[in-house]
Amino acid sequence: MNVAYKKKLTETIITILVIVILTAVGIFFLRKHADKEGKELMSAMDAVSQLHSEQGIRNCITTNDSEEKRMIILNSALQNYKEQHEVTFLKLYTYHFTSMTLFLLFSILSALTVFIITQEGWKGTSHTVKVLFLVFTSLTSFFGLSASTFDQEKSIHRNGKAFINYDNLQKRLFNYCATGIDIDGDSISFTEMHTEVMKEASDLHDFYLEFDEQNLETKNIFNFTKEEKEEAVQE
16 A cells, blocks of 8 residues: 555545534534524423413313313323424424535535536546545435435424314313313313314324335335345355
8 A cells, every 4th residue: 555545545534534523513513503493482382381281171160070180181191292292393393404404514515616626627636625525415415315305394394283283172171171162162062072172182193204205115125036035045
């Protein structure tokens, strides 16, 4: 191994390590910033959510003690479902913000290295710029594909909407406890109200994580033909 090759290899390793370290630091601070921003975004809704959870079902005017206890249990279940979707929403928001920010940054850096290479030509471009081009392009692809493959934007929207839907169900219980009627102003029995809320909660309950099936095509990954199986055994 000659000296020139060793020098290029050393430069390549150092360049990659520096970029990886800087990227890791950037991810840490971007996630921290996004988490803080997401919690600030949800702070007002969290305050209302806590009010529903702690004081929403108290001294109901049209229910007996047994029915009120059942409403309290149902209200607590709705609260837990809400918190599940809020946690998922915040985590996905953090990942999406970080991925999109770094995708944009590395896209710009990749474009800059492409510009330098087009001016100098591939052979005339320095080894360091070539390494930077390959690393920046790889990171651009990684962060871009992570956002599209896991369909982060759609998952964020669905979990945020689920949070609001559960919150609306709590509002129905709160209104019924206070007035004995539903939100539309119609008279309704406790059994009907409880059944309707339970049905809607059952329809809503799910883990809202989306994936792009085109990027996760694995149905034939283990579907070997007879010839392939025989070759694998022989090897």
